[in-house]
Amino acid sequence: MSIEIRQLTHIYDASTPWETIALDRIDLTISKGTVFGLVGGIGSGKSTLASLMAGLGTPAHGSITIDGEPPDPGRNVGILFQQPEDFFFEKTLFEDMASGLLHLGLTEEEVHKRIHSTLDLLGLDHQILDRSPFHLNRGTLRLAAFATVLTMRPGYLILDEPTASLDPKSRKRLVEVIKRISGDIAIIYISHRLQEVVAVSEYLAVLEQGKVAFTGTVPGYLDWATGQDAWEYLPVLNQVMYGLQRLGFDVDLNVACLEDAVEQIRLSLERT
Amino acid sequence: MIELKDVYFSYPSGAVLEGIDLTVKKGEYVGIMGHNGSGKTTLARLITGLLLPGKGYVRVNKIFTTDSERLLDIRRSTGMVFQDPDAQAIGETVEEDMVFGLENLGLPVPEIDTRIEKYLDLLGIRELRHRNIRTLSGGQKQLVNLAAVMVMEPECIILDEPVSMVDARCRKMILQHIARLNHEGTAIVHITHDPEELIRCHRLIVLSRCRVTNQGTPHEVFGQLLDEKKMDVPAPYAISRKLGLSPVLTIKALLEELCRSRSGN
Numbered sequence: 001m002s003i004e005i006r007q008l009t010h011i012y013d014a015s016t017p018w019e020t021i022a023l024d025r026i027d028l029t030i031s032k033g034t035v036f037g038l039v040g041g042i043g044s045g046k047s048t049l050a051s052l053m054a055g056l057g058t059p060a061h062g063s064i065t066i067d068g069e070p071p072d073p074g075r076n077v078g079i080l081f082q083q084p085e086d087f088f089f090e091k092t093l094f095e096d097m098a099s100g101l102l103h104l105g106l107t108e109e110e111v112h113k114r115i116h117s118t119l120d121l122l123g124l125d126h127q128i129l130d131r132s133p134f135h136l137n138r139g140t141l142r143l144a145a146f147a148t149v150l151t152m153r154p155g156y157l158i159l160d161e162p163t164a165s166l167d168p169k170s171r172k173r174l175v176e177v178i179k180r181i182s183g184d185i186a187i188i189y190i191s192h193r194l195q196e197v198v199a200v201s202e203y204l205a206v207l208e209q210g211k212v213a214f215t216g217t218v219p220g221y222l223d224w225a226t227g228q229d230a231w232e233y234l235p236v237l238n239q240v241m242y243g244l245q246r247l248g249f250d251v252d253l254n255v256a257c258l259e260d261a262v263e264q265i266r267l268s269l270e271r272t
Numbered sequence: 273m274i275e276l277k278d279v280y281f282s283y284p285s286g287a288v289l290e291g292i293d294l295t296v297k298k299g300e301y302v303g304i305m306g307h308n309g310s311g312k313t314t315l316a317r318l319i320t321g322l323l324l325p326g327k328g329y330v331r332v333n334k335i336f337t338t339d340s341e342r343l344l345d346i347r348r349s350t351g352m353v354f355q356d357p358d359a360q361a362i363g364e365t366v367e368e369d370m371v372f373g374l375e376n377l378g379l380p381v382p383e384i385d386t387r388i389e390k391y392l393d394l395l396g397i398r399e400l401r402h403r404n405i406r407t408l409s410g411g412q413k414q415l416v417n418l419a420a421v422m423v424m425e426p427e428c429i430i431l432d433e434p435v436s437m438v439d440a441r442c443r444k445m446i447l448q449h450i451a452r453l454n455h456e457g458t459a460i461v462h463i464t465h466d467p468e469e470l471i472r473c474h475r476l477i478v479l480s481r482c483r484v485t486n487q488g489t490p491h492e493v494f495g496q497l498l499d500e501k502k503m504d505v506p507a508p509y510a511i512s513r514k515l516g517l518s519p520v521l522t523i524k525a526l527l528e529e530l531c532r533s534r535s536g537n
Contacts, residue, residue: 012407020403041439042411082410082437083356135285137309161410164436165355167307167465168504192411192439232441236468236507236523243527249534258507262514265530269515272534 001032001067003053003156003186008062010048022048024210025062030203032155035182037201037218038190039233044207046190047082050160053188054079066156074104078154082161084145088133096133097148104152114151122147122177139170146174150181158188163196175200195235198222199256206233222253237261244268273298273349273428273459274319278328281314288314290482292328296428301451301460303470303490305503306479312463313355315479316430319461320352333427348377351426355433355463357413361405361420366397369405370420377424391423394449410437418446428459435469447472467494468506471521478503491519 008026013019023045030036040046052059055071056079066076073079081087090096094115101111119126122143133141142162149157159178163171178187178200191197197204198218205215206224214224225233226242234242237255241264244251249268255261274296281289288311296302306312317323318330321337330337332346363369367388374384392398397415400408405416414437421429431450435443451472454460462473470476476493478486480502486493494505498513508526512519517529 013404018402020407039439042415042437042442043409047409083358086356086358131285135283139308161437164410165433165465170308192437192443194440232439232444239523240507240511240526243523244530247527247531249530258510261507262511265511265515269530269534 001155003028003030003188004063004065005029005049005053006063008049008052008064009060010045010052010057011060012048014060021210023052023059026207026210026212028205028212028215030156030186030188032186033183034203035178035187035189035201037197037204038188038207039192039194039197039204040207040213045210046207047160049207050079050158050188050190053077053156054158074100074152074154076154077156077158078149078152079158080146080149080160080162082164085133085138085141087145088141091132092130093133093136093144094129097129097144097151100148101151114153115147118147118151121150121181123173139166142166142170143174146177154185156186156188158190160190161192162189163191163193171196194233195237198235198238219254226253273333274461275331276315276318276325276328277331279318279325279330280327281311281318281323281325287482289318289325289479292484294477294484296459296461298427299454299457299459300475301454301462301473303473303476304461304463304479305465305467305470305476307465307503310479311482312479313432316352316432316461316463319430320350321346322352348424349427350430351421351424351428352430353414353417353421353432353434355436357410357417357437361413361417363405365402365404366392366400366408366416366419367402369416370423373420373424387423387425391419394422395419396445411439411442414438415442415446422449422453426458428461429453430461430463432463433465434462436464436466443469465504467497467504467509471506490521494521495519 005026005028008023010023011021038046051057053064053071054077055073064071071077088096097115098111124143163174189200201218203217204221206213222238231239238253241251241253241255251264251268276292276294279289279292304312318325321343324338333349335342335346361369362372370388371384392401395415435446450460471490476490477484486496494509497503498505506521508520508523512526512529517533520526520529
């Protein structure tokens with residue numbers, strides 16, 4: 001049970017002077033039941049890979065299969081786009097959330113059931129269903145967009161910058177939910193917030209100019225980044241720890257949270 | 273140059289801002305923090321005259337934003353970089369998007385060309401000049417939007433979550449350019465959730481529940497926020513305070529403090 005990506009290549013504006021190779025012979029395997037982080041600089045191909053995995057667009061070369069089948073959006077794979085708030089346009093949030101499900105051919109009863117149970121899962125107030133999406137704040141709307149994708153019950157879920165422009169409180173909430181649901185499905189987590197990617201993912205891949213520069217576990221990733229002295233690939237807390245290691249402090253590179261980092265530094269100071 | 277006096281604003285769903293007093297002086301760098309729904313974006317829209325206050329007033333260079341005949345003057349002196357990168361693009365290609373505003377300013381063609389080149393180079397996105405905006409990533413769009421506002425060389429730039437979609441290296445580069453523009457005299461209003469982005473600002477303002485709750489230098493405000501446990505502060509600041517060191521805002525300064533502390537033992 002996995003997404004298999006083989007020799008995937010994608011080109012924008014092909015055969016024009018502005019031809020851009022967005023993805024260059026990508027090989028990746030993403031197994032069910034894991035959170036798979038995807039990081040890389042801007043224009044490295046993350047969003048292109050995301051849309052191809054979601055079955056939006058056809059790759060120029062190579063293949064993507066999901067449990068052996070081609071990607072079928074809304075059925076075997078779901079995607080939460082960047083800035084999903086822009087995709088709401090109905091009079092009430094309920095109508096927006098229901099439209100995709102009705103499109104899948106579900107009964108009204110089933111639609112109600114799925115929407116309400118998903119709101120429970122995310123801890124969202126059911127009253128927001130009667131509100132206009134245009135009157136909800138960004139944090140709530142983002143969670144609602146996430147809920148909408150979840151109602152489709154995809155086995156593979158792609159989240160493209162799910163926490164961008166969310167405040168820390170809404171961010172933490174979203175990350176908690178992601179951790180909670182990831183046992184049953186695979187989540188592909190794309191973000192520039194390295195601290196978050198490292199906290200939420202079990203495996204991750206780094207894209208650089210359309211190529212896979214690294215793929216492996218999170219501790220492996222931290223070693224890879226420090227091995228080439230690439231500070232920009234380290235989350236802030238790991239930057240602090242790496243800086244201290246280089247100055248001869250006896251601290252671990254891999255810290256879970258701020259309190260953990262503070263404790264490690266305190267102990268190291270006491271030892272000297 | 274910007275003055276908000278006792279400003280109230282409500283959407284049909286409820287009040288967003290209540291009794292806001294705020295001034296931004298010429299050349300000042302003001303950071304604004306707050307949770308989702310705290311009214312940050314509304315505040316930015318009020319400053320540029322996209323929204324009008326329900327009570328109180330907003331003036332830019334002494335012009336009231338309600339003065340529709342002089343709204344163009346306000347728009348010329350303030351440039352806004354929107355949080356949603358798709359909300360701003362007008363042209364088909366990056367170049368067209370940047371040309372649009374400059375032609376409206378009535379600049380001669382060679383000058384337009386030089387300016388576009390200057391700002392695309394500055395942000396390191398020269399190769400995007402002829403790209404279709406539709407095919408750009410979220411982060412690339414953010415850079416293009418920033419360039420499209422910078423190229424107008426306004427007196428004040430208002431940034432609403434300007435680096436929410438870019439990687440660490442790019443974020444650092446953009447923040448440096450913002451600081452440099454400010455150093456050269458451009459006033460900056462920088463709105464974000466991320467305290468790490470605001471360590472260079474002169475004055476930091478926290479919005480919460482429709483009001484200004486904290487105001488001061490980054491050191492003062494982060495200190496208050498850490499004590500109140502209300503909002504995140506930059507990690508180096510939190511670590512230095514929790515270890516009882518003198519508070520610092522950057523990783524470099526934190527490492528220096530820790531070395532000093534070690535040799536003092």
